[in-house]
Amino acid sequence: MAGLRVKNLKKSFGTNTVVDNISFEVKEGEFCILLGPSGCGKSTILRLIAGLEFQNEGEIFIGEKEVSSLTPKERDVAMVFQSYALYPHMTVYENMAFPLTIKKTPKQKTRQKVIEAARLLNIEGLLDRKPAELSGGERQRVAIGRAIVRNPKIFLFDEPLSNLDAKLRSSMRVELAKLHQKLGTTMLYVTHDQTEAMTLGEKIILLEGGKIQQIGTPKEVYEKPLNLFAATFIGSPQINLIEGKLITEGGKTLFQSERFSIELDPEEELKKYSGSRITIGIRPESLNPGDGPIQGYLEVIEHLGSETIIYLKSGDARLIARAPSDFQGKAGDRISLSVNPRKIHCFYNGTRISRQD
Ligand SMILES: Nc1ncnc2c1ncn2[C@@H]1O[C@H](COP(=O)(O)OP(=O)(O)O)[C@@H](O)[C@H]1O
Ligand SMILES: [Mg+2]
Known part of the structure; x- marks a missing residue:
């Protein structure tokens, strides 16, 4: 050996x-x-x-x-x-x-x-x-x-x-x-x-x-x-990628896309990119039905037994989220999604700029 x-x-x-x-x-x-x-x-x-x-x-x-x-x-x-x-x-x-x-x-x-x-x-x-x-x-x-x-x-x-x-x-x-x-x-x-x-x-x-x-x-x-x-x-279903702009406002670090704005974890490293176009990545399990910043329409619902995968459209973006097995909803329903800010990956020019503990 x-x-x-x-x-x-x-x-x-x-x-x-x-x-x-x-x-x-x-x-x-x-x-x-x-x-x-x-x-x-x-x-x-x-x-x-x-x-x-x-x-x-x-x-x-x-x-x-x-x-x-x-x-x-x-x-x-x-x-x-x-x-x-x-x-x-x-x-x-x-x-x-x-x-x-x-x-x-x-x-x-x-x-x-x-x-x-x-x-x-x-x-x-x-x-x-x-x-x-x-x-x-x-x-x-x-x-x-x-x-x-x-x-x-x-x-x-x-x-x-x-x-x-x-x-x-x-x-x-x-x-x-x-x-x-x-x-x-x-x-x-x-x-x-x-x-x-x-x-x-x-x-x-x-x-x-x-x-x-x-x-x-x-x-x-x-x-x-x-x-x-x-x-x-890596990851299945695939990570959601959304393009937008990073802005800092009143001590907050925000990601702003056409349709919504999400408050990011206030990392020093991210502030350097204030004003820049960035891409954020959110894995389906970090995007869940509930009170939150993203609104959309349900397109497809997959009941897998142990969990439910939901496909939705928010503006031009198509997103995939994970929901519990008892998720109730049908195509066409309006839905809002919550995001864990600590689980948002930020990329500038294709390269990671956010750390993650
Ligand atoms: N003997 C060879 N002659 C010319 N090109 C080759 C040869 N072997 C592999 N390649 C090329 O090298 C690249 C990598 O091939 P390979 O190592 O088999 O990829 P993978 O195993 O990741 O699918 C491919 O574009 C393939 O066409
Ligand atoms: Mg091979």
Whole structure:
């Protein structure tokens, strides 16, 4: 087991720079998520770390050792792909044993390792089957098992759950979290799914366009997004963004849009932007039916059982708010919303200007 560190990593394909001066660290034993939309360079970063691709600039360290010029085998990392990449003509046992077989590991030891991994993944009963005789979830377990038997220093997962249906995905998420607790191995996990990132990760590295947008715990990136990209990419339903002007008046700091005015938390930092156009972000759970500054009309009501999500229109702005499960209301009703001023995120030119405790 070892930690991982990449420093000023850069990769271009022709003139297209897809990994742009990226630096981050994954601590020994940490479950770290690389999160970002499709095409932002996630797989390329994993491939660079695994040695399947070579960077144009920068360095990669596994533990204390620089591995940038080593072959994939010498790096001692195991990668699990979305596509499983199992050998169709081999049984589950043979697939899982494969990395040890090519290393000419003694049969007895191989057997022991395969059984151990199969037990961990609950697939002992499937060892004689061929991949075609397995469900998607079972195949993905086999692919993970094949990585486990290698006992790598680091696991790299590239969207391993993307091909599974929603229900299976959420149960596999729990399995993966348990697996990490049991193995304690350093894991770097790629996904475009913010829910997966929020639930699995101890640390999230958020990427867009080959650049890091924010690094933090799930709580930090959710509660203190550093820019509009981070604010909108994380959180479901999405954060509400409203444009307007920041003004200071009689000791108060106000946000004024076309339709309403909200008193903000009186932060010193915000006062500097008095008179400027800013964007505020309010998460749906911080916007609730009740006495407050925002008025609108209900458009759609979603009863989810444990809560109600309401969609409303306020002037030109469309907003999403969270309401209790017993919320009464129908499309067309007039409604007012209250906002917690401490939960308003302020951005100037796309960058966060409000702090949050
Ligand atoms: N071998 C390659 N040759 C040229 N362009 C590539 C190659 N691999 C990836 N790219 C490009 O690099 C960008 C990032 O790709 P990728 O790392 O696969 O993104 P992600 O995994 O985040 O979806 C994409 O625009 C993709 O088209
Ligand atoms: Mg990818």
